[in-house]
Amino acid sequence: MADLRAGILSVPPIWEQVWTRPEPEPLATLAERSLGVLFSGTIEYLERHSGALLLFGLIACALFVLALQLRRLGRSTADADGAPGITLRRPFLVLAMLWMLFGPELLLPELDAGLSALRTGFVMAALAVLLPEFVVRGAAMPLRGLLIATYLTMAERALLDDPLYGRLLSLLLAIIGIWLFRRLQKKLVSGPIRMQGQAASRGMSKLLQAISLGLARYAPPVLLVGLLAEVIGAELFGNQLISGVLYLGTALAAWIAADMLVQDAVVQIVNGPAANWLRAVRNHPEQAVHYSVLVLRILLVIGFVALLPVVLPLLQPVWHAVLTALATPLALGSIGLSLGDVIAFAVSVVLAINAARLVRFLLQEDVVSRLPLSAATASAVTRLVYYGIMVAGVLFAFAAAGLELSQLTMVVSALGVGIGFGLQDIVRNFVSGLVIAFEHPFREGDLIATGQITGRLQEIGLRASRIRTLEGAEVMVPNANLISAEVTNWTLSDRTRRIEILVGVDYESDPRRVLEVLNGALAGHPGVAAHPEPVVLFKDFGASSLDFSVLAWTPDVDERLKVESEARVRIFSALREAGIAIPFPQLDLHVRDTPPGTHAGTPSGGQSPPPVAG
Secondary structure (H helix, E strand, O other): OHHHHHHHOOOOOHHHHHHHOOOOOOHHHHHHHHHHHHHHHHHHHHHHOHHHHHHHHHHHHHHHHHHHHHHHHHHHHHHHOOOOOHHHHOHHHHHHHHHHHHHHHHHOOOOOHHHHHHHHHHHHHHHHHHHHHHOOHHHHHHHHHHHHHHHHHHHHHHHOOOHHHHHHHHHHHHHHHHHHHHHHHHHHHHOOOOOOHHHHHOOOOHHHHHHHHHHHHHHHHHHHHHHHHHHHOOHHHHHHHHHHHHHHHHHHHHHHHHHHHHHHHHHHHHHOHHHHHOHHHHHOHHHHHHHHHHHHHHHHHHHHHHHHHHHOHHHHHHHHHHHHHHHOEEEEOOEEEEHHHHHHHHHHHHHHHHHHHHHHHHHHHHHHHHOOOOHHHHHHHHHHHHHHHHHHHHHHHHHHOOOOHHHHHHHHHHHHHHHHHOOHHHHHHHHHHHHHHHHOOOOOOOEEEEOOEEEEEEEEOOOEEEEEEOOOOEEEEEHHHHHHOOOEEOOOOOOOEEEEEEEEEOOOOOHHHHHHHHHHHHOOOOOOOOOOOOEEEEEEEOOOOEEEEEEEEEOOHHHHHHHHHHHHHHHHHHHHHOOOOOOOOOOOOOOOOOOOOOOOOOOOOOOOOOOOOO
16 A cells, blocks of 8 residues: 555655755756757757758748748639638648648658757647637637647746756646636637638537537546646646646647638638649539548547547556557457457448549549540449459458458358359349440430330449439339340430421311421421421321321430420411411211100100109
8 A cells, every 4th residue: 555655646745845845956047958958959850860851841942832822812812702711811820830730740750859849839839820710719818828838838848857846837737727728618608619700601510519618628627636636746647637638728729720721721722723623623512622621530530539648648558458459359260350450341441432432433523524435435434443442442451450361261152152042133233234334235324214214324333223214203223124124225326316296187278288387387496406307297187187297306305395395386386377277076966856745865756654653
């Protein structure tokens, strides 16, 4: 028990350390000595990694030129609609902050303490300046205070190499942190943090809002525990609690800024250069913004979770335990799998499916549409690429899960049995889909008729194809049915279609005159093709009319019903103007008089039926 207490209470209580401590070294002396050590370490780092630093600086210069272009674009946007985003209003600060945040991780070896402090100070200063652009004024103040408190915590570790000064500063920062988090909590409860100006409609995600409120609510009691631990002598525990909570608050501010910057930057890129470069973005801007923001937010979450052990050293044992549990293999016969392998397999499959869909979409919109390929060939190319990425993704998923193909013998055998018994239809439909892709009997967008179904072919899937009928219903037809059954394709080689209009005139009309009038009625009709020319035929002698047939071609099958209606109106008007009558069935009714006293229903020469007795 004594050993445990000694391990937790590693230093004397704060009051004993103050009373029993000899005269402390002046703060100026401590800071001067620490700064000298940091400066010498920085000079040595610059000399050792001059090449990497030169590349880092060149890219920074390129970003400066890009910022100039963005600033000009922002001015032109302000002149046009008066509402440029923050990326265009403050391009220098935004790009500099992002480059200082991610550039060293990509190009430079691990920074020394001095450069790391400068980098962190620059990023925090940029965040402090940009926060009013993201959040309302009441929330910006406590978030700025958290940035300052966090930086002071880091400066204390680097400059104040003295236990007493460090503990006193930790106590002061804990008190300030409690006050700042309380202010932030009141602001979050009274109203959500939101981005001001143009991007206010997008705002912060509900999940991020809930995390912010939870941190602001539970941070003060945690800081109070850390403060008490520092006071009684549990220095390591108290310091980790105080610094960890402050780091989380800073990460919250950075997360808010990154989330808003991501949204604003994506919107500016989609509405600007991306719309000019990519047809897919130009035709589907809302989907481009949604999926781009989603992917970048996932990356932000992954980065934040990966930094948790660094932000909170207390979580390192927990992190290690989680990784150990994920890596522990579970034997399934001859196959050894762990929970981490299963998660890696599932994530890899999901990524492969979405990557295949994205590549297929980009190929259809921006690649094959620009190449001299027929629509059928372009569809086959995109489909093959889609299937190839899917297969490669599944193989990568097996590799990510740590499975070798030799270990999958049992699975492949079971799959073969399943195909033999229960999956025949699925395999047949899949192969039929490949036949459709290569043979091109019809393509997506064609107007087809199969059985009792007539409609537009919307999508050819792995197992079934989706047809949207003329009435608006969507019907899933197995691919095997499209291969084995008769299918009428109205738009395979061209979109022209013949229309036929039947006309009947009375027997008093001159057939030659009727032929002349019907030919003139369709002359100059915009929906009727000039080649082949319309044909009018004297078809038959009807029961009460002379029957004629008008045959014409329309260049667009989608306009067939409209063209037929307009042609009938023209024909009717032309016949009326020419005085040619259109007969209709007539019924002659003959009324016969009967002698008085004779019932209408009594046959001629007969007698009336006897009356019925009451």
